Structure formats: C-alpha cells, structure tokens
Amino acid sequence: SNMFKVAVVGGEGIGPEVTAQSHRVLKWFAANRGVPVTMREAQYGIIPYLATGKVLPEDTVEAMEEADAILWGATGGPETKEVPPAARKAGSLLSMRRKYDLYANLRPIVASPALADSAPLKAEVLRGVDFVIIRELTSGIYFGEPRGIETLADGQRRGFNTEQYTTNQIRRVARAAFELARTRKGKVCSVDKANVLETSVLWREEVIALHKQEFSDVELNHLYVDNAAMQIVREPRQFDVMVTGNIFGDILSDCAAMASGSLGMLPSASLGPVDKFGRRKALYEPVHGSAPDIAGKGIANPLGSILSVAMMLRLTLDRPDDADLLEKAVDTALANGARTADIAEAGATRLSTEQMGDAVLSAL
C-alpha cells in the first residue's frame, strides 16, 4: 500500500500535551489534504512501566517497528525516579536512536520575526536567521566504549568515556549535510575541535575528502566548536547548514535555540539510512525536553512538536506543499498574536497548549 505509518508516542512530562496538538494537526492533513497516513498511538514511560514493568512495552515497540515515522514527545517526567535506571535505560531515547540507526539529526533554527521582542538577541542580529544544524546522533562520546567508573590503586575513583568516530560514520552525516546544502544556500560549516582531538582531525579530513570527491560545488568551511558557539550568538545569519558530532551538536543546538527566540519553537527530525526499498525510518520530536516543572499544566508550547509534523510532511510523507502550508499557518498564528507563556511578553495574553493548537488549525 502507499499509506505511510506513523507511531504517535507522547511519552512523559509535557510530551503527551504537546503531541496531542501535533497529532490533531497531522489528522487535519490526513482528513483535509488527503495525506496518505495512518496513525497509531502508543505509550512510553511511567504509565506502561507500572502496568508492564517496561517503559517501552511490546505494543509500543511494535508500533515503532512498523512505522515509517515516529512522532515523539519527550522522555524524563517528574515521576522518573519511580523507574529504576536499568528499566529506563533499556527503553531510552538513546537506545532508540541507536536501534533505528537515526544518524542524522536535523535541527532547523529559524528566527520568527513575531518573536523578536521576547528573544534575548537583538532584532537586528536575529533578522534573516535560517540555518540547520545536522548533529550526528548514533556515535561519538554518547556510545563510545570503554566507559565507566573505576577505583584506582590509591583509592580514588576515575570516570571515563570514549569519544570516537569512524570514517563511514563521518562520511554519511557529512553527505547528509552537503545534500541538504544543495537544496538551500549551498554552504556547509563543519564544526570540530581538530586543534586538540584526534577524533576531530579525522572528522575534518573525511569531510574535506568527501567535499573534494563529490560536493565541490558546495561552499565548505570549518570552525572550532568554541568559536562556533560564539559565532552562533554573535552573527547567526552567517550559517546555512552546520554539521557536527553528537556532543557538540547537543550543546550548539541548545545554544542556537536562543537565535530562534525560544526553545519551545524548535522542531527536529532524526533520519536513519535509506533501505533497499528507498524507505528511511525517521523520528520527529520537538527539541525541548519533558520540562517537568510545567508538566500537566497545559501551558507548554506545542509549536516545536507541530513544526516537527511539518518536517515529517517534507521528509517522510513527501508533501513539501503541505509542509509549507503548515509552516505558514504557524507564522500566521504568531503574526495574529498567538502566544504561549514561553514566548509571551510581560502582560500579553497567554494561550494554553490546546488554544495554540486551535490557533494553528484555524489558520490552516
């Protein structure tokens, strides 16, 4: 069949609240625009843990296995401490990234003019900001072995982790960056710490080699990670596509969040390899986490999750026009003054999570 399958997994904290709204939006596209998609809801976290002893129960595993795309909420609610670390680790977001080999994590950073007032950066610095961070998501120090905490001969303890990248791991994510740049402004900035780390020396060599072999039409430059963090704040509009490893991407994308105005606005897509049928597993999630402090209050910003549906329309469902339509609807809602608490100026009316969903749907 040519129906796409989407697993909808709200997860924990504010995850279920924001995902309820993005799920409504996806249903709207199925019903009103004929987007060929079936949706299956599944649970993650404390609720299935109490019922089944697993944070990621069989039913959810099955839903995710058969899915082309996963619409993911967040993990790590306030109830996290009730779940023992081993049970949590077995079904963690990190283990899923690895299991589905979701190596290319795309995090677009787009400054919305409507939010310039509530952003910490000056309006003239934000103007025209539109870039994508591609973070490698299946290797690096997140997964490197050996790792652990050992006791030394003198009675001290020592913690250790391994940062690592292989040639192929570097090349495939660099390829994703070059290909994306070709559809945009044609510029890639690769970020590493090659003045200190051998891992980064190899990273830089391989990016340069691939560029020379296949992508010499794309403009390539390199920044050290410390400088990149500064440049993202100083002059974010210089970037088009930025590609980097797992831990650097983690830090830089949160830093860049402020160049968009608010973390609550940011979507992401995590893409696996293309299989022999041309399919590619993908997980879509807002960049914000579970935000335990505001969970259950119905005030979280659902736009990060809703804009993740726009990425799904573009990257999995092959509906670029519908993706544009949804992004425009979000712009319209914002231009009409729709604001959740995180993006509201002092004194302005604050919409609930659901009301923000309404605002986007009525703009559609």
Place this chain on the structure above:
Amino acid sequence: SNMFKVAVVGGEGIGPEVTAQSHRVLKWFAANRGVPVTMREAQYGIIPYLATGKVLPEDTVEAMEEADAILWGATGGPETKEVPPAARKAGSLLSMRRKYDLYANLRPIVASPALADSAPLKAEVLRGVDFVIIRELTSGIYFGEPRGIETLADGQRRGFNTEQYTTNQIRRVARAAFELARTRKGKVCSVDKANVLETSVLWREEVIALHKQEFSDVELNHLYVDNAAMQIVREPRQFDVMVTGNIFGDILSDCAAMASGSLGMLPSASLGPVDKFGRRKALYEPVHGSAPDIAGKGIANPLGSILSVAMMLRLTLDRPDDADLLEKAVDTALANGARTADIAEAGATRLSTEQMGDAVLSAL
C-alpha cells in the same frame, strides 16, 4: 625577597601587540603604586623557532620557571605552518598548562554597560551580568589516554579520545569554585552531562559530596551542558560562579563571551596548586586567541590582556585595591568613548591597540 617575578611572553599573532600594552600598564603599577614586581620578557613562537629550533626556547622556559606569574599573549600566528607539528606540540600552551598543573582556569564574564550597543544580546539581558566560569584545565578529553587514529580490519579508520576525571581532579577545581563563591554572591552552578556520561556522574557525585562536607553555606545547583549553553544566552545574570570540565568550559566560555559584549574584553587566570611556601604559579592571558586575520595591524583590543593584569594584581600580587583601580580605569576609558574596532559601533572613531593602552593609562 618579597619581589614577585613576572614573565612577559607575547607569543604570536596579536599576542605581542596586546601584551605590549598590558606590560606598560603593569610597569605603571610598579613605578607609581609600588607594586613589588620584576618583569622579564621572553619570546615564544616562530621567531625563536627560526633561531633555535624551538618555539619555547631555554631562556623562555627559565623565565617561566622562576616566575610567580606569566603574562601570556597568544599562540598560533599565521606563520604557524612553518613550524612542524612536533616542534609546536612540544612547547604548546596545552603542555604548559599541564607542566605547571594550572588546573583552575578563571574566566570572568562582566557586561560593560558602555558596550551594550555593540553586543548581540539585548541591553536588558546584559544588565548586571557578572559571573565567573571556572574551567578545569589539566584533564578531561584534552589529555585523556588512549587517543589516536587507528585503521580497522575493514580498512576504515577510527579516531578516538578519552574523556576522564578522577575524584581528586574534580574536588580541587570544585573547591576553587566554592571558595570563590564565598567571596562573591555565594552561588555555584556545576555543569556536566550526567544524563549521558559516567565521567559526569562521578563529577556530580564528587561536587555534591564536597559541598555537603565543607561548603553547605554555598548555594549549589547543577545544569546539563546543553541547557547551560542556552541559559548563558537566555538569562546570563542568573549565574555567580560556574564550574565545569575542560571541553565544556572551552565551549561555554566562548559562548559566554557574547554575554560580555566582546571576546576582546575578556581576561583569564589559570592557577596551579598552592605549594608548601604558599606560592601558586599562575598564567594570565586574554581569552581571545592569536587572531591571525588582524595580526600586525595594530588594531587588536588590548583590554582582555590589560584586565588579565588586574586579575594578576588581585590573585598573585595580593593588591586588590590596585586591581580595582585598574578595572575602574578601563571602565572610565570605555565611558569616555575609547573603542577599538571590535567594540566600535559603525561610524565611531576606532583607536589603535596602543591608543587604547594610552586611554587606560591616562585614566589611571
């Protein structure tokens, strides 16, 4: 004798230019305020390399060995490529940090109201920003073994580095943070990635244990490094003392540079352990690097280096009043409109490096 010895090493790139000005300032304090200090100039980089085959020749090693404090410029000029990597590595900044065990790198981030206009952050976000990042400087992934690039059985290559911290390494830098916080607003924020890295789990455990044992009067909180990067941009005034490991500190301090208005303004101190005579080797340097693009033009901002002399007055020379005097002179010069190119608004007069030195000296 109760004279302090200072080695003045300008180094490469803009290092000699900015150090010439901070050296003048230190001489002023010796001559006019009776600060008991002798200064010995020494060379580093391409010039001694061409003469002696070493970037760090014997004479410079000797000057640094006998010094209580080193006033350091920068390494890595445009001529770097003429020096073979092995010769460069032997005398690198990293090897000196290690040799003198300069484990506590203090990077104060203070927003100067005079610079609010040229900063990327909004004036209301910058107002009142005044915190210190303490970066561990002798361990972590910078120095961890094993490290290298190996060829795998399938012909791929793999780069690897080791992130690591021992109990003692964590405790001594955390102690520096708690002690500093007691002289300030009494708040420490420890930054790690304990949700992913065992090294960070140990880091957090040890910081908590030390806090409980000896510093429970200090307020302690913890942030994940990604969140810390965002908070530094979003609301930098929430911080008093931030303590973190080597690579996270490298990234966060450049990110924080923008919360001060300009990288060119930032001083740093790197402190070693206190010996049995109560002495403590220290290296003072601006946070900016060698800036090869503007080297030799006489336009670099010397304030990062001059403010490093203020840190030296406070931390090595035990002259807090003179440190205050110098910091006030810098404020006065800025308030009078003195601007080098990096902090000048469009159309404003730009001082040369030397003229900025003059402006500070005439404010003294």
